[in-house]
Amino acid sequence: xxxxxxxxxxxxxxILFCLVLGAVQSYALELNLTDSGKATCLYAKWQMNFTIxxxxxxxxxxxxxxxxxxxxxxxxxTCGDDENGPRIAVQFRSGFSWTANFTKAASTYSIDSxxxxxxxxxxxxxxxxxxxxxxxFHDRVAVRIPLNEIFRCNSLxxxxxxxxxxxxxxxxxxxxxxxxxxxxxxxxxxxxxxSTTVSPIIHTTVPSPTTIPTPKEKPEIGxxxxxxxxxxxxxxxxxxxxxITQDKVSSVININPSTTDFTGSCHSQTALLRLNSSTIKxxxxxxxxxxxNRFYLKGVDISMYLxxxxxxxxxxxxxSYWDAPLGSSYMCNKEQTVSVSGAxxxxxxxxxxxxxxxxxxxxxxxxxxSADSDLNFLIPVAVGVALGFLIIVVFISYxxxxxxxxxxxxSV
Numbered sequence: 287x288x289x290x291x292x293x294x295x296x297x298x299x300x301i302l303f304c305l306v307l308g309a310v311q312s313y314a315l316e317l318n319l320t321d322s323g324k325a326t327c328l329y330a331k332w333q334m335n336f337t338i339x340x341x342x343x344x345x346x347x348x349x350x351x352x353x354x355x356x357x358x359x360x361x362x363x364t365c366g367d368d369e370n371g372p373r374i375a376v377q378f379r380s381g382f383s384w385t386a387n388f389t390k391a392a393s394t395y396s397i398d399s400x401x402x403x404x405x406x407x408x409x410x411x412x413x414x415x416x417x418x419x420x421x422x423f424h425d426r427v428a429v430r431i432p433l434n435e436i437f438r439c440n441s442l443x444x445x446x447x448x449x450x451x452x453x454x455x456x457x458x459x460x461x462x463x464x465x466x467x468x469x470x471x472x473x474x475x476x477x478x479x480x481s482t483t484v485s486p487i488i489h490t491t492v493p494s495p496t497t498i499p500t501p502k503e504k505p506e507i508g509x510x511x512x513x514x515x516x517x518x519x520x521x522x523x524x525x526x527x528x529x530i531t532q533d534k535v536s537s538v539i540n541i542n543p544s545t546t547d548f549t550g551s552c553h554s555q556t557a558l559l560r561l562n563s564s565t566i567k568x569x570x571x572x573x574x575x576x577x578x579n580r581f582y583l584k585g586v587d588i589s590m591y592l593x594x595x596x597x598x599x600x601x602x603x604x605x606s607y608w609d610a611p612l613g614s615s616y617m618c619n620k621e622q623t624v625s626v627s628g629a630x631x632x633x634x635x636x637x638x639x640x641x642x643x644x645x646x647x648x649x650x651x652x653x654x655x656s657a658d659s660d661l662n663f664l665i666p667v668a669v670g671v672a673l674g675f676l677i678i679v680v681f682i683s684y685x686x687x688x689x690x691x692x693x694x695x696x697s698v
Contacts, residue, residue, distance in 0.1 A: 314456070315358070317374060319365055325466030327365035328372045329436070330459040334384070337451040337587055337601045340406055341416040344514070346551035348558065349570055349587060350411055351603040355379060371398070372461045381405030381420065388461040390433075395462050397429040397437070400445065402452060414553070423447050431473045436460040439475035441533065442629075444589075444599045451589055451599050477533060507636050508543025510559060511647075512550035518647040519552035521615070522559055522571070525635035528588075532598055532629060541566075556584075557641035566590040572603065573641035575612070581642050583607040586626045602626045608639055610653035615640035618655035 319328040335353040342348055355378035362375035362385070374386045385401040403422040406415040425445045431437045437459050445452040457475075460468055505525035512520035526541040541561070550559040561569040572585035585603035592598050607624050610616035617638040624632040640649055 315376070317360070317363070319363060319372070319374075320466075321365045323466075326463045326468060327466075328374070328388075328459075328461050329463060329468045330374055330386075330457075332454060332457040332459065334452065334454045335601065336402065336453070337599075338404060338412075339449045340412055342414040342551070343416050344414065344551070345416075346514075347549075347560075348412075348414070348551060348556075349572070351585060351587060351601045352379065352382065352411075353601075353603065355382075380408045380411065390462055391430075394430045394432055396431070397427045397459070397461075400425045400427055400452070402450060421449070423450050425452075429475070431460075433462060434464055434469055435471045435473040436469045437475070438472045439478055441475065441477035442598075442600070443475070443477070444597055446589065446597065446599065451587075451601070453599060453601070503540070504635055505540035506543055508541065508546065510543075510548045510561070512548075512552055512557070512559060514552050518644050520550060520557050520559055520573075520639075520641045521644055521647075521649055522639045522641075524637040524639070526561075527633040527635070529631040529633065530592070530598055530629065532592065532596070537592070541569075552641070559641070567597075573608075573639075575642070576609070578612075580609060580611055581616075582609040583624070583639075586624065586632065588626070588630065598630075600627050600630050608637075613643050613650055615649045615652045616655070617652035620655070622655065 314331070314333045316331040317329065318326055319330075321327045335351065337349055337351045339347055339349050355376075357378065359377045360375060361377060362373065364370075364373050364375075366372040366388070371390060372388045376384045378384075381404055383401075383403045387398045387400075389396045389398040401422060401424050403420055404411075405420050406412045407418040409415070425447070427445075429437065437457070439457040440455060442453060442455045443457070444454075463469075505527045507523060507525045510522040510524075511518050528539040528541065530537050530539065542563075546561050546563045546566070548559065548561050550557065552558075555575050557573040559571045559573075567589040568587065569590070570585070570587040571583060572587070573581055574584040576582055583605055585601065585605055587601035587603075589597060589599040605624070605626070607622075608616045608618075615638055618634070619636050622634045622637060624634065626632065637655075638649060638652065643650065
């Protein structure tokens with residue numbers, strides 16, 4: 287844990303910020319905000335990431351996932367006063383800012399609203415952006431929590447606008463802390479509060495029960511492509527099966543190519559294939575170059591409606607699958623699993639992709655996956671073993687027959 291002790295600021299006193307480095311896909315933040323008397327007035331700990339979609343000068347849509355916040359500052363965070371409620375303000379990377387505002391009623395307090403801003407003038411984060419400038423989104427949250435209780439929500443919560451998907455999880459927050467002591471009584475969000483108990487729960491090493499999905503048949507194989515001004519620039523052929531776990535319930539969903547639309551974009555270093563349907567808001571496959579001579583699947587981003595009406599969203603831009611030399615395609619006929627997160631995996635069947643250097647709209651020579659290579663190696667070995675066994679049988683039969691012939695001659 288890295289702590290930053292800042293000098294006193296007006297109306298909020300001494301502020302102590304503790305930053306906890308989280309997993310690759312997220313950035314865990316912990317904040318203990320104190321007033322002028324050095325008493326805690328607000329405590330928060332949470333994880334978040336963002337996926338932003340923007341238009342390019344070539345009239346395509348690109349996406350960028352912000353999971354590593356980099357260097358973080360907290361200018362503008364305050365305990366609040368008689369006129370304004372507490373506020374958490376976070377600044378990170380180049381031109382990004384995030385703010386959460388709190389309000390108070392007679393017996394409750396609220397996470398009232400969340401604001402998120404970014405600057406598309408940053409060419410490193412938003413290459414080839416068509417519109418330059420600061421973009422800000424305001425979302426009303428209005429989560430009401432009883433006073434003197436701390437709010438907890440370990441489940442994934444998503445705020446989604448047209449161009450931005452905000453993901454939050456492992457949230458723990460209490461505003462208006464009485465007497466500087468953070469409460470031990472928790473108020474759970476609806477997703478966490480899936481069951482009620484009368485007696486205390488004793489945690490053991492036995493895992494929580496999870497609904498096991500009914501096995502699905504093999505999905506239909508779909509053919510997808512992306513074109514630019516020079517013709518087809520990306521090809522993909524694959525059967526896709528989505529494995530999703532949310533609120534301890536697992537589901538398996540086969541993608542039907544006949545009811546699935548596809549778009550995308552191609553650039554010198556990256557390529558994007560986007561699938562969408564009536565239930566899938568977007569399923570993005572992001573490809574990138576490696577060492578200027580290979581390509582690989584770098585990221586997957588999904589947002590879709592589940593059967594219960596909830597929205598499932600997750601993104602991971604730190605993958606490393608489907609690696610092959612530039613100028614070739616990647617092929618794997620056997621079933622493969624792309625593990626996007628603990629809650630989301632994709633099974634692929636009869637896969638073949640080529641996101642760069644497509645010529646005349648056709649696949650180039652394929653680089654086979656290890657599973658297929660092992661199969662191709664085993665086939666001639668098996669044939670050789672069978673032939674060897676046949677030769678041995680023939681030889682033994684010949685020797686037995688010859689011995690019988692000798693025995694007959696001796697008797698004469």
